[in-house]
Amino acid sequence: MTTFIPRAYPIAEIAIAVESRVPERIQEGDICGVRKPQVGIGLKEASQFLWLLIEGLEANEYSILNTPVYEPFDPTGQYNDAKTRFDKKRFCVPLARLLQVAPTINLARIRDTADDYQPFYTLDQDDHLWLTDMGPLSHEGLIFDKVTGAYL
Amino acid sequence: MASSRKVATNENISTYGAGGFGRDFTVLSTWEAASDLDLISAAQSEVLELYDDAASFDDFVKVSGATANSTYFRIIRPAGVKGQASWQGHDGTPNNGVYIHSTGDDIVFDSDEDNYQLQDLIIGYTRADQNNFSLRMEDPGTFQAAVGVIQHHADGGLSAGRGMMLAGEDNFFINCLVQDTDRFGYDPRPGSGLFVYLYNCCAINNGQDGFLSSNSDGTANIVLKNCLAYGNGGEDFETGGEFDETNSTNNASEDATAPGVNERINQTFTFRNAGSDDWHLDINDAGARDFGADLSADGDYAFDDDIDFRTRIAAWTWDIGFDEYFSPYPIMSDREPDALVFGNRIVR
Numbered sequence: 425m426t427t428f429i430p431r432a433y434p435i436a437e438i439a440i441a442v443e444s445r446v447p448e449r450i451q452e453g454d455i456c457g458v459r460k461p462q463v464g465i466g467l468k469e470a471s472q473f474l475w476l477l478i479e480g481l482e483a484n485e486y487s488i489l490n491t492p493v494y495e496p497f498d499p500t501g502q503y504n505d506a507k508t509r510f511d512k513k514r515f516c517v518p519l520a521r522l523l524q525v526a527p528t529i530n531l532a533r534i535r536d537t538a539d540d541y542q543p544f545y546t547l548d549q550d551d552h553l554w555l556t557d558m559g560p561l562s563h564e565g566l567i568f569d570k571v572t573g574a575y576l
Numbered sequence: 577m578a579s580s581r582k583v584a585t586n587e588n589i590s591t592y593g594a595g596g597f598g599r600d601f602t603v604l605s606t607w608e609a610a611s612d613l614d615l616i617s618a619a620q621s622e623v624l625e626l627y628d629d630a631a632s633f634d635d636f637v638k639v640s641g642a643t644a645n646s647t648y649f650r651i652i653r654p655a656g657v658k659g660q661a662s663w664q665g666h667d668g669t670p671n672n673g674v675y676i677h678s679t680g681d682d683i684v685f686d687s688d689e690d691n692y693q694l695q696d697l698i699i700g701y702t703r704a705d706q707n708n709f710s711l712r713m714e715d716p717g718t719f720q721a722a723v724g725v726i727q728h729h730a731d732g733g734l735s736a737g738r739g740m741m742l743a744g745e746d747n748f749f750i751n752c753l754v755q756d757t758d759r760f761g762y763d764p765r766p767g768s769g770l771f772v773y774l775y776n777c778c779a780i781n782n783g784q785d786g787f788l789s790s791n792s793d794g795t796a797n798i799v800l801k802n803c804l805a806y807g808n809g810g811e812d813f814e815t816g817g818e819f820d821e822t823n824s825t826n827n828a829s830e831d832a833t834a835p836g837v838n839e840r841i842n843q844t845f846t847f848r849n850a851g852s853d854d855w856h857l858d859i860n861d862a863g864a865r866d867f868g869a870d871l872s873a874d875g876d877y878a879f880d881d882d883i884d885f886r887t888r889i890a891a892w893t894w895d896i897g898f899d900e901y902f903s904p905y906p907i908m909s910d911r912e913p914d915a916l917v918f919g920n921r922i923v924r
């Protein structure tokens with residue numbers, strides 16, 4: 425008999441960039457997509473992004489993971505004045521840190537943008553549906569905030 | 577002829593939809609990140625075509641950072657060809673077509689990138705504090721345009737805060753509709769000394785004002801042409817003093833607030849089926865039909881089609897609002913032998 429344990433927090437699926445471009449464009453590890461868990465991914469999303477399940481944040485906090493950094497910061501979110509762009513994405517999952525959490529992942533394959541390698545899922549190669557997943561990882565100590573210079 | 581929907585040069589088209597349908601992307605922002613490139617150096621444009629795989633998609637995106645110009649730029653639009661079975665976009669109403677409905681805290685479609693185009697989607701959001709926007713185009717991006725975009729909130733209640741915000745410089749809303757927000761429809765906020773343009777847009781049944789004019793820099797730098805406002809809880813066109821009364825023209829309102837020259841105030845509009853959110857003009861309309869200005873040679877954004885891709889013919893006088901009235905069925909006239917009538921227009 426299994427015991428049902430209610431989750432205190434919802435789970436989100438995040439997409440992480442696996443390559444870096446010039447400054448102010450995406451960098452390796454940047455969180456580029458956040459969504460409620462779905463049944464699969466797109467054909468071009470398999471090789472260009474690494475997908476993870478994350479837990480531990482409140483529901484309304486997840487979308488913030490996909491925001492840019494602005495200077496000066498406007499707490500209203502209405503940036504009508506001149507701003508200096510600081511970074512395309514505020515939050516990231518450094519792959520070196522991810523390797524510490526999940527030592528079996530292959531960083532070379534993750535960084536290969538021609539490889540559909542998704543170590544945290546089993547991916548149907550025909551229609552890119554998820555078959556199984558490895559379960560969610562805690563956001564704590566994994567997601568890095570470029571503004572505060574610290575992990576969440 | 578110049579369509580309001582711009583086509584880019586050397587388009588690299590990716591697809592978007594639900595997982596399991598064989599699309600390229602299932603999240604708008606992953607496409608945005610993947611296509612954030614120096615498009616000019618690459619001599620390539622990036623286009624995302626959306627498929628109507630689900631009743632709605634809970635998603636949002638900020639398009640920002642790609643190096644673009646008027647030749648090479650980014651576009652988000654429905655897949656398919658209007659008028660054919662392949663078409664995934666709307667039918668000029670919020671009832672059919674690709675619907676992006678965000679439940680997150682971010683603006684659904686946000687952008688600050690030169691020449692970016694958002695075309696023919698239905699958009700909305702659910703947020704309890706009512707302080708979000710469905711769409712925002714802002715500086716430093718210029719010549720951005722939302723064309724044929726419909727914002728609608730079918731669920732009412734908590735969902736429907738604010739409409740579309742147009743900021744920055746030389747950005748455009750063309751043939752758009754905002755209806756049923758709890759607050760206002762359009763919020764134009766051009767920068768100091770800069771201009772933004774709303775052409776043939778409709779604001780219908782919003783809780784407060786249809787078109788705001790008080791959030792800019794205090795100067796008259798919001799240009800409205802052929803815009804229609806109806807059924808709004810506040811003023812149809814806010815009397816805030818920032819509409820460009822000289823260059824705005826042929827706007828129509830149910831109340832006495834339509835700005836510019838050739839304005840049509842205190843009008844009664846007749847729509848095809850308002851009860852089903854079909855705001856196309858009816859043949860019996862006498863408030864907006866045949867009262868518009870011809871913008872086919874407009875100096876800032878020349879175009880000659882409506883929300884349904886139908887060509888607005890100058891000889892027939894443009895209609896005000898997103899729709900150019902056109903009978904769906906050609907009929908033989910019983911008034912003049914040997915004449916073919918489209919709607920009330922006679923073609924010999």
